[in-house]
Amino acid sequence: MTQPVLEIRNLSVEYETRRGIIKAANDVSIDLYPGERFGLVGESGSGKSTTSLSVMRMIKEPGRIVSGEIVLNGETDILTLSPEEMRNVRLSRIAMIPQGAMNSLNPVVKIKDQLILTMATHGRIGKNKVTRKEINELLDSVGLQPHVADLFPHELSGGMKQRACIAIAISMRPDVIIADEPTSALDVVVQRRIMQTLKRLQEQLNAGVILVGHDMGLMAQFVDRLGVMYGGNLVEVGTVEEIFGNPQHPYTQLLISSIPSLERKGEFQTIPGQPISLLDPPSGCQFHPRCPQAMSHCSTVVPKRVAPKAGRTVSCLLYETEGMTDNAATS
Numbered sequence: 001m002t003q004p005v006l007e008i009r010n011l012s013v014e015y016e017t018r019r020g021i022i023k024a025a026n027d028v029s030i031d032l033y034p035g036e037r038f039g040l041v042g043e044s045g046s047g048k049s050t051t052s053l054s055v056m057r058m059i060k061e062p063g064r065i066v067s068g069e070i071v072l073n074g075e076t077d078i079l080t081l082s083p084e085e086m087r088n089v090r091l092s093r094i095a096m097i098p099q100g101a102m103n104s105l106n107p108v109v110k111i112k113d114q115l116i117l118t119m120a121t122h123g124r125i126g127k128n129k130v131t132r133k134e135i136n137e138l139l140d141s142v143g144l145q146p147h148v149a150d151l152f153p154h155e156l157s158g159g160m161k162q163r164a165c166i167a168i169a170i171s172m173r174p175d176v177i178i179a180d181e182p183t184s185a186l187d188v189v190v191q192r193r194i195m196q197t198l199k200r201l202q203e204q205l206n207a208g209v210i211l212v213g214h215d216m217g218l219m220a221q222f223v224d225r226l227g228v229m230y231g232g233n234l235v236e237v238g239t240v241e242e243i244f245g246n247p248q249h250p251y252t253q254l255l256i257s258s259i260p261s262l263e264r265k266g267e268f269q270t271i272p273g274q275p276i277s278l279l280d281p282p283s284g285c286q287f288h289p290r291c292p293q294a295m296s297h298c299s300t301v302v303p304k305r306v307a308p309k310a311g312r313t314v315s316c317l318l319y320e321t322e323g324m325t326d327n328a329a330t331s
């Protein structure tokens, strides 16, 4: 079997706040293969950004990676790298299009200079070595005209800014691209076009992509596999066909049924109950207070990861039978 380009192994991240410790990612494990598009979904606060920022080692105070490994190409655990080594990994091996990326462009620096700076910093090449032709080719690859190079971010539309961020992210030809809600602030038509651009570039690079988002419809069109997060836990992983055709976790089932269908004419079925407070999470399975299929022991027993087959996992007591857990499979 092919070597994953990225393995997130048993990642746990906490934020130590004045009100208490927030366990924002709990024992999260994801394998990403070259050329694969993996979607990470779940409601606000479920730990999607925390997980993706960890891969970039960009968790800031008061956050901290408590345990786990993040292995690149089966060789380097990036959590053991020095800050200098990690700087070299960023963009050249793993690039991120952050949440709200278009606001991350430097407002007083022209697009071409932002590209040159990125390439010079991460490619260890002199600023003068980046040619106008290279800049133009990069802009062209994300569907931007050459004159955009000489504009400042405020002179660009939201979609154009997002394209410029993608150009920066792919400029060092990374093996892994993390895209955190790359199109959430844009209208549907622009969204679709930008996702097509990202897909085309990712396929050309054979890069693995982790796409974070809320929109299950967009996910279904873009990704190969999906991971569903709830309260910092990755509660289910499967191919798009498996997740949409045969969702196992009751939370995934509710997420799928909340997608507006043509027949239901856009009527959203909301998921009953409140999102949990991570400061004081429910005991046992965190989803049990909202779960329509909750059993008596769900409030006391923490579900283990069950792996019915390679690449498919679910953490729910409905599926727990002796000897089927992921722990058993990997030990």
Ligand SMILES: Nc1ncnc2c1ncn2[C@@H]1O[C@H](COP(=O)(O)OP(=O)(O)OP(=O)(O)O)[C@@H](O)[C@H]1O
Pocket: 015, 016, 017, 022, 024, 042, 043, 044, 045, 046, 047, 048, 049, 050, 051, 060, 061, 062, 063, 099, 278
């Ligand atoms: N800097 C921080 N300090 C304290 N708590 C934080 C910080 N960043 C995130 N959290 C908490 O960690 C949890 C997970 O947040 P995260 O941003 O990873 O969620 P998310 O799934 O990306 O949400 P969204 O869909 O809104 O982007 C939340 O409870 C959030 O309040």
Ligand SMILES: [Mg+2]
Pocket: 048, 049, 050, 099, 180
């Ligand atoms: Mg987020």
